[in-house]
Amino acid sequence: MPFLPTLAQRSLKARWAALEVHEPTLSGAEAARRLRVTPVELAAARTFDGFRRLGDERTAIASHLCAFGRVVVRAEAPGCALEVAGTFAAPQVRGEQLSFDGPEITLHADLRRWQSTWAFERLGRVRTERGLVAFATDGEAAWTIDLVPGSNRGVLDAFLDVFGELEPRDERPVAPPRACATLEELARDWHATGRSNLLQHLLWRHGLGASRVERLARDQRAERVDRDCVFALLEASASSRHVLLATCGGTAATLSGRLHGVPTRAGDWWNVVGSEGALHLRPEAIGEVWRVLGPRSSLELFDHERRPLLTLADGCLQTSRDSLPWTRLLLALPQR
Numbered sequence: 001m002p003f004l005p006t007l008a009q010r011s012l013k014a015r016w017a018a019l020e021v022h023e024p025t026l027s028g029a030e031a032a033r034r035l036r037v038t039p040v041e042l043a044a045a046r047t048f049d050g051f052r053r054l055g056d057e058r059t060a061i062a063s064h065l066c067a068f069g070r071v072v073v074r075a076e077a078p079g080c081a082l083e084v085a086g087t088f089a090a091p092q093v094r095g096e097q098l099s100f101d102g103p104e105i106t107l108h109a110d111l112r113r114w115q116s117t118w119a120f121e122r123l124g125r126v127r128t129e130r131g132l133v134a135f136a137t138d139g140e141a142a143w144t145i146d147l148v149p150g151s152n153r154g155v156l157d158a159f160l161d162v163f164g165e166l167e168p169r170d171e172r173p174v175a176p177p178r179a180c181a182t183l184e185e186l187a188r189d190w191h192a193t194g195r196s197n198l199l200q201h202l203l204w205r206h207g208l209g210a211s212r213v214e215r216l217a218r219d220q221r222a223e224r225v226d227r228d229c230v231f232a233l234l235e236a237s238a239s240s241r242h243v244l245l246a247t248c249g250g251t252a253a254t255l256s257g258r259l260h261g262v263p264t265r266a267g268d269w270w271n272v273v274g275s276e277g278a279l280h281l282r283p284e285a286i287g288e289v290w291r292v293l294g295p296r297s298s299l300e301l302f303d304h305e306r307r308p309l310l311t312l313a314d315g316c317l318q319t320s321r322d323s324l325p326w327t328r329l330l331l332a333l334p335q336r
Helices: 007-022 028-035 039-045 058-062 153-163 183-193 196-206 209-218 229-239 324-331
Strands: 051-053 069-077 080-086 092-094 097-101 106-110 114-123 128-136 141-151 222-225 244-249 253-259 263-266 269-273 277-281 288-292 298-302 308-314
Touching (some): 069 244, 141 253, 209 288, 209 298, 229 263, 229 269, 229 298, 229 324, 244 277, 253 277
Antiparallel strands (some): 051 114, 097 106, 244 253, 298 308
């Protein structure tokens, strides 16, 4: 039986179309926030009109993402969005952890929170935009992959042939699995994976970043700085042409990429746009900013509910310790 959208879905689709008339570049996540629905509900309303749900073979889908060629991967949280341009490396799956650790795109995902994947096609100002979007169990977009000039668009067509479903499934959010309650439980989870580079992702996934910086503060290895220091750091890194490593995401996935470019202010947003990535940050979304010192120092941003919002670190990864330019930039920030 063919899918017939409900009256509520037809109404939602019409409201989104009205938004796109005035703001054709508006992201699905931002449109969902304005329309007061989850992004997956918005995608379901556009089924057979540019959106198609793919099957549940997550690892099979992930194993072919490197065949897309050059893409733009986007992860976002309320008030913060990070875009990374490049190509995927081969995926690695260890238990429930999916990792793409490449020189250009680093994406860590929790398969338990990867609820569904959709292929989309929408009309842009210049060309038709195509790509994939993965949704988490809470209905929010975990990450989005946009095809750009030079991408292998035939792979997406193959995805539709192999994984495309004609009947959309029930997309009601399900309860996420229990998160770790302490850093000790996190340490056991970390060691069970056998891969130390998952530590940052596990901190984000379990929301323990704030607990970590508090412990480091007691050992005088972390201190709180002012919110405006973030823009000052971005300006200083641009002036010295120092590349930063930015990490953004949520409980379902985190995305890391190299960031360099001149920061600008546009309305309520701070923007850094470069050849390898772009950062869009709303300062009102920042609740706390901490400077964490150590062999790999970082600037940790949290929202007003103390959830991880953004991490800025040294983009020079050739050694196990921070580079001298990054250390100077970080220590130059005044303590709050």
